[in-house]
Amino acid sequence: MLLSSLHNPWYISELHILLRLLLALLLGGLVGFEREQSKHAAGLRTNILVCLGSCLLMLLSMYGFSAFVDEPNVRVDPARLAAAVITGIGFLGAGTILFTGKSITGLTTAASLWVVSAIGLAVGAGFYFASAVTTIMVLVTLWAFNKLEKRYISAKKEHLLKIKINHYSQAMLEINSLLVERKIVMRKMLLEECEDDGKGAEKGEQIILQFYITLPKSEALLVLLDKIKHLEGVRWVSSE
Structure with missing residues (x-):
């Protein structure tokens, strides 16, 4: 019975749930730490909460309704809540965008929140390699490219x-x-x-x-x- 449960795609153990949530906390915290160091509106706690919430919703979408899988009139769609997260995160990101005079600020912070939510969804779905690589790419983009931008682009x-x-x-x-x-x-x-x-x-x-x-x-x-x-x-x- 236990062996069949482990091979059931609609089943996940409490240990794996904990590991995925901890990984979401870590990856979201890495991006949030960079944003916090740069004194942006969405810092450490905001990015962690977004990543954790996205991971939890992905877990809920995939495994939270497993009891209804065998019901004849019920269709379980694991991607439904994930699509809602991507749409809903736009409202949070919009709050970080400011229009002052002829300049617009906060676009990078809003984009980082959107990516962090995607990382959380990927962790919740079990795509550990993709989420880890994406986090590294995000950090390189926010830190290294920011240095290059200030040196070669901002001067112009x-x-x-x-x-x-x-x-x-x-x-x-x-x-x-x-x-x-x-x-x-x-x-x-x-x-x-x-x-x-x-x-x-x-x-x-x-x-x-x-x-x-x-x-x-x-x-x-x-x-x-x-x-x-x-x-x-x-x-x-x-x-x-």
Whole structure:
């Protein structure tokens, strides 16, 4: 009887359930630890809970309804709850995505939650090798590729500069000379006349200058903003 139970695809022992849940905790914790070190919203506990919950739901989907397998009017589909997990995790991931101005943050964290849920489902289904390899690949993607991205891609990121200057000053020529001297690429320039900060001033007394710049690797944005701020005729400068 015991031997037949062990070969039954609808049966799993308590020991194997415990091992799968512990493995889900470990793999989810590895990804969560990396996210926690990077100070992201979904950190260690969040990733562990997602992976554990996905694993439990997969176990429930596969083995929780084994008593009804032999019923003539019941059809057991182990993939049904798994599909619901993949859909439901989208709502949790959406909570980590933030839209601020013209930038969107949290997409990588949301994607990591989605992958962690898939890892949990794989562990629950018994795909230990696939779940372990996927966890390693996720860690390499989040850690190693992040280093490469900061070194080779982030340096080419565009910044939007907004500068308010006096209309009849030489600030515009000095700003242009400063950017050319530091080999900073500038594009999409926009000039907009505005009212002065003082009372009773007429429109056109000051100009808001907007343009996008790409900094060289050796150039620091804060240093550039400080130099522009101290130019004669510059009222304020901001960056996005």
